Amino acid sequence: MERTEDYTMEEVLQSRKAKKFNLWLGMIGMFMMFAALSSGFIVYTASGVDKGIKTILPNTFIYSTIVIVVSSLILHLGYRATKLEQLGKQKLFLLLTIVLGVVFFVLQLDAWSVLTERGVYFVNNNASQSFIYVFTGMHLAHIIAGLIVLVRCLWGALKPIPFPDNLFRMNLAAIFWHFLDLLWIYIYVFLLLNQ
Amino acid sequence: MSSTVISHGAAHHDAHDHHQETFLTKYVFSQDHKMIAKQFLITGIVMAVFAMVLSILFRIQLAWPDTDFPILEVFLGKWAEGGRIKPDFFLALVTIHGTMMVFFVLTAGLSGTFSNLLIPYQLGARDMASPFMNMLSYWFFLTACVIMVSSFFVESGPASAGWTIYPPLSSVPTSIAGSGLGMTLWLISMGLFIISQVLGGVNYISTILNMRTKGMDLWKMPLTIWSFFLTAIVGLLSFPVLVSAVVLLFFDRSVGTSFYLSDLVVQGQILPNEGGSPILFQHLFWFLGHPEVYIVVMPAMGLTSEIISTNSRKPIFGYHAMVYSLVGITVLSFIVWGHHMFVTGMNPFLGGVFMITTLIIAVPSAVKAFNYTATLWRGNIRFTPAMMFAIGMVSFFVSGGVTGLYVGNAALDINLHDTYFVVAHFHLVMGSASIFGMLAGVYHWYPKMFGRMMDTKLGYLHFWITFVCAYLVFFPMHFMGIDGVPRRYYTFTAFPFMDKWFSVNLLITWAAIIAALAQVAFLWNFFASIWRGRKATQNPWAANTLEWTTPVEHIHGNWPGEIPTVYRWPYDYSKPGHHTDFIPQHVPFSETMSSNLPHDFEGNEEAIRIQNEWNKENKREVIEG
Numbered sequence: 001m002e003r004t005e006d007y008t009m010e011e012v013l014q015s016r017k018a019k020k021f022n023l024w025l026g027m028i029g030m031f032m033m034f035a036a037l038s039s040g041f042i043v044y045t046a047s048g049v050d051k052g053i054k055t056i057l058p059n060t061f062i063y064s065t066i067v068i069v070v071s072s073l074i075l076h077l078g079y080r081a082t083k084l085e086q087l088g089k090q091k092l093f094l095l096l097t098i099v100l101g102v103v104f105f106v107l108q109l110d111a112w113s114v115l116t117e118r119g120v121y122f123v124n125n126n127a128s129q130s131f132i133y134v135f136t137g138m139h140l141a142h143i144i145a146g147l148i149v150l151v152r153c154l155w156g157a158l159k160p161i162p163f164p165d166n167l168f169r170m171n172l173a174a175i176f177w178h179f180l181d182l183l184w185i186y187i188y189v190f191l192l193l194n195q
Numbered sequence: 196m197s198s199t200v201i202s203h204g205a206a207h208h209d210a211h212d213h214h215q216e217t218f219l220t221k222y223v224f225s226q227d228h229k230m231i232a233k234q235f236l237i238t239g240i241v242m243a244v245f246a247m248v249l250s251i252l253f254r255i256q257l258a259w260p261d262t263d264f265p266i267l268e269v270f271l272g273k274w275a276e277g278g279r280i281k282p283d284f285f286l287a288l289v290t291i292h293g294t295m296m297v298f299f300v301l302t303a304g305l306s307g308t309f310s311n312l313l314i315p316y317q318l319g320a321r322d323m324a325s326p327f328m329n330m331l332s333y334w335f336f337l338t339a340c341v342i343m344v345s346s347f348f349v350e351s352g353p354a355s356a357g358w359t360i361y362p363p364l365s366s367v368p369t370s371i372a373g374s375g376l377g378m379t380l381w382l383i384s385m386g387l388f389i390i391s392q393v394l395g396g397v398n399y400i401s402t403i404l405n406m407r408t409k410g411m412d413l414w415k416m417p418l419t420i421w422s423f424f425l426t427a428i429v430g431l432l433s434f435p436v437l438v439s440a441v442v443l444l445f446f447d448r449s450v451g452t453s454f455y456l457s458d459l460v461v462q463g464q465i466l467p468n469e470g471g472s473p474i475l476f477q478h479l480f481w482f483l484g485h486p487e488v489y490i491v492v493m494p495a496m497g498l499t500s501e502i503i504s505t506n507s508r509k510p511i512f513g514y515h516a517m518v519y520s521l522v523g524i525t526v527l528s529f530i531v532w533g534h535h536m537f538v539t540g541m542n543p544f545l546g547g548v549f550m551i552t553t554l555i556i557a558v559p560s561a562v563k564a565f566n567y568t569a570t571l572w573r574g575n576i577r578f579t580p581a582m583m584f585a586i587g588m589v590s591f592f593v594s595g596g597v598t599g600l601y602v603g604n605a606a607l608d609i610n611l612h613d614t615y616f617v618v619a620h621f622h623l624v625m626g627s628a629s630i631f632g633m634l635a636g637v638y639h640w641y642p643k644m645f646g647r648m649m650d651t652k653l654g655y656l657h658f659w660i661t662f663v664c665a666y667l668v669f670f671p672m673h674f675m676g677i678d679g680v681p682r683r684y685y686t687f688t689a690f691p692f693m694d695k696w697f698s699v700n701l702l703i704t705w706a707a708i709i710a711a712l713a714q715v716a717f718l719w720n721f722f723a724s725i726w727r728g729r730k731a732t733q734n735p736w737a738a739n740t741l742e743w744t745t746p747v748e749h750i751h752g753n754w755p756g757e758i759p760t761v762y763r764w765p766y767d768y769s770k771p772g773h774h775t776d777f778i779p780q781h782v783p784f785s786e787t788m789s790s791n792l793p794h795d796f797e798g799n800e801e802a803i804r805i806q807n808e809w810n811k812e813n814k815r816e817v818i819e820g
Binding site for chain 2: 015028030032035043044050051123124126127134138
C-alpha cells in the first residue's frame with residue numbers, strides 16, 4: 001500500500017460484494033411491500049361475497065408479460081456481452097431492454113384503459129378491483145426505477161467507464177431488472193388466481 | 196463471478212475519490228459514516244427537543260385546563276386563543292409528539308446515530324457497504340423531519356389522529372382539521388422516512404455480514420452490533436408493510452378509494468365510500484407498529500450491554516443468551532401485533548393466540564434484564580454518567596416490562612385499553628428505556644464522535660433529575676389507568692369521575708417541566724463540549740472494542756494503515772492473570788499467555804499444546820469453571 005488512506009484491492013472487492021448484497025436486501029424489502037398488499041387483498045376480498053376481482057384480467061397483461069420476459073432475456077445477453085468486453089453489443093442490448101421496458105410501461109397503462117372501459121374503476125366500492133391498480137401501479141413505480149438504472153448503465157457504456165466498473169454496474173442492473181420481471185410474474189399469477 | 200474482476204486502476208479510483216474534500220462534501224453531503232452518525236444524532240436531538248416542547252404544552256393543558264396563559268397565544272396564535280390550547284390542537288400535539296419521538300428520535304436518532312457510528316468502527320471496516328446510500332438515508336430523514344415540522348405552518352394544523360393514524364379519522368379530510376393538509380404532509384413525511392430507514396437498514400445488514408475485519412466472526416461481535424443487526428432486519432421486513440398501509444390510506448384520502456372506508460356520515464354528509472375495512476389498516480399498521488417498538492428498544496439494549504460490561508469491568512453475563520434473546524425478540528416481534536387489537540372485535544381464539552405469543556416475549560426480555568443485573572453483580576463498577584443512564588435503562592425496562600404482562604393479557608387489556616395504564620406502560624418500557632439507552636450511548640461514545648469529553652458533573656445532574664422525574668411522570672399514570680381514565684382526553688374537569696386525579700395531573704406536569712429543564716444541562720453539555728470539552732484520550736473508558744483503536748482525530752477510512760485483526764471476544768475484562776483489567780479484541784493470545792484459558796482456543800489443539808507447555812514452564816495452574 002502506497003498511501004495510508006488507500007483501500008486495498010481486497011477491501012474494494014469486499015465493498016463490492018457488500019453493495020451487491022445491499023441490492024438483494026433491498027429486493028427483500030420491496031417484496032415485503034407486495035406481500036403486505038397481497039395479504040391486504042386476501043383479507044379484504046374474504047370480507048364479503050360482493051368483493052373480489054369479478055372481471056377477466058385484460059389480455060394486454062399477457063402481452064406485457066411476454067415483453068418483460070423478453071426484455072430480461074435480452075438484458076442477460078447484454079450482460080454476457082459485457083463480460084466478453086463486447087461494448088457494441090452491450091450498448092445495443094441495453095438499448096433494446098430500455099425500449100422493451102418502455103413498451104411494458106405503455107402496455108400496463110393500456111391495460112388500465114381496458115379496465116376502465118369495462119367499468120372497473122380505481123375509485124370503486126369493491127376495493128378488490130382498486131387493488132389491481134395498486135399492484136400494477138406500484139410495480140410500474142419500480143419499473144421507472146429500473147429504467148433509470150438501465151439508462152445509467154447505458155451512459156456508463158457510452159462513456160465508457162473502466163471495464164470492472166461497467167461490469168459491476170451491469171451485473172447489479174441485470175439482477176434488479178430480472179427481479180422486476182419475476183415480481184410482475186408473481187403479481188400477475190396472484191391476480192389470475194384470484195380473478 | 197463478474198464482480199470479482201478488478202484492476203489496480205479501479206482500486207485507486209475508488210480510493211482517491213474522497214481526497215478532495217470541500218466544506219459541502221465534508222459537512223453537508225458527507226458520505227463518511229462518522230459524519231453521518233453525527234448528523235443523525237444532532238437532527239435527532241433537535242427533534243427530541245421539539246417533541247419535548249410539544250409534550251410540555253399538552254401537559255400544561257392537562258394540569259391547568261381552566262387557566263389562561265396569554266403567552267401561549269403569543270406563540271401559537273389561533274391554536275391557543277385566549278391563552279388556552281384548543282382541543283384540535285391538543286390532539287395535534289399528542290400526535291406529533293408520538294410520531295416524532297417514536298420515529299424520528301428513537302428510530303432514526305438512535306439506530307441512525309449508533310449503527311452508523313459503531314458498525315464500521317466496531318467491526319473493523321473502512322466505511323459502510325454503500326456510503327452513498329448512507330448519505331441518501333440521512334437526507335431522506337432530514338427531509339421527512341422538515342416536512343413534519345412544516346405541518347405546523349399550514350392553516351388547518353398538523354395531523355391529529357394519533358401517531359397510529361387510524362382511519363376513518365385520518366382518512367376523511369373533513370373529519371377534523373388535522374386530517375386535512377396536515378395529514379397529507381404526515382403521510383409524505385412518513386413515506387420519505389421509510390425510504391430513509393430501508394436505505395440505512397439495508398446498509399447496516401450488508402456491512403455487518405460482509406465487511407468484518409479478519410478474525411471478526413459473528414460470535415466475536417460486540418452485542419451492540421448484534422442488536423443493530425437484528426434491529427435492521429426487523430426494520431427491513433416491517434417498514435415496507437407500513438408503506439403499503441400508507442399508500443392505501445393516501446388513496447382513500449386523496450383519490451376517493453374505499454380500502455378502509457365504509458358507511459360513514461361526516462358532519463351530516465353521507466360519504467359515498469362502501470365496503471372498506473378500517474381493521475385492515477390496523478392489521479397492516481401494527482404489523483409494522485409492534486416490531487417498531489423493538490426497533491426502538493433493541494439498539495438501546497445493545498448499547499446498554501456494552502456500557503454495563505465496560506463499566507462493571509466484567510464480561511457481559513451470558514453473551515450467547517444475550518444474542519439468542521435478541522434473536523427471540525426479533526422473531527416473536529412479528530407474531531404479536533394482534534395484542535393492539537383485542538378490542539376490535541377480534542375472534543377470542545385469535546386473541547388467545549396473540550396473547551400467548553405476547554407473553555412469551557417476556558422470556559427473552561427477562562433473560563436480558565437478569566443478565567444485566569448479573570453483570571453488575573460484584574463488578575468493579577465505575578459510575579460514569581453513561582453507566583448511570585445504562586442502569587437507568589435497565590430500571591425502566593424492568594418497571595415498564597412488568598406491566599407488559601398485564602396489558603398483554605387480553606382479559607385485562609380489554610379493561611385497560613386506551614387508558615393511562617397503557618401510556619404509562621409504553622412510556623416506561625420503550626420511551627424512557629430507549630431514551631436512557633440512547634443518552635447512555637451519547638455519553639459513552641461522545642469522545643469517539645467529537646474527540647472531547649462531556650462534563651461529568653452536568654451528566655450526573657442530568658441523570659438524576661431526568662431519572663426521578665421520568666418515574667414521577669409515568670408511575671402515577673398506572674393508577675389513573677386502573678381507575679379507567681382514558682388517554683388523549685383534552686380536559687380532566689369535564690368528567691366528575693376524573694376530578695380526583697386532578698392533583699396527580701399537577702404533580703405529573705410539574706415533574707415533566709422539571710425534567711424538561713434538566714435537558715438544558717444536557718444540551719449545554721453536549722454542544723459546549725464539542726469545543727470546550729476536555730480533550731479525549733484514545734481509549735478513555737479502557738474498553739476492548741475496536742473503535743477505541745482508531746486515532747482520536749477522525750480520518751477517512753478510520754485506521755491509518757492496516758485494519759486491526761481480531762483475536763478474541765469483546766468482553767475480556769478483569770481476566771485473572773492479566774496485568775490490566777481489559778484486553779482489547781486485537782490483542783493476540785500469544786501476548787496474554789498468563790491469562791489464557793483452554794476454551795479461548797476454541798478447540799485449536801496446537802494452540803492448547805503451546806499454552807499448556809507455557810503453563811508448565813511458568814508453573815501456572817489453570818482452574819476453569
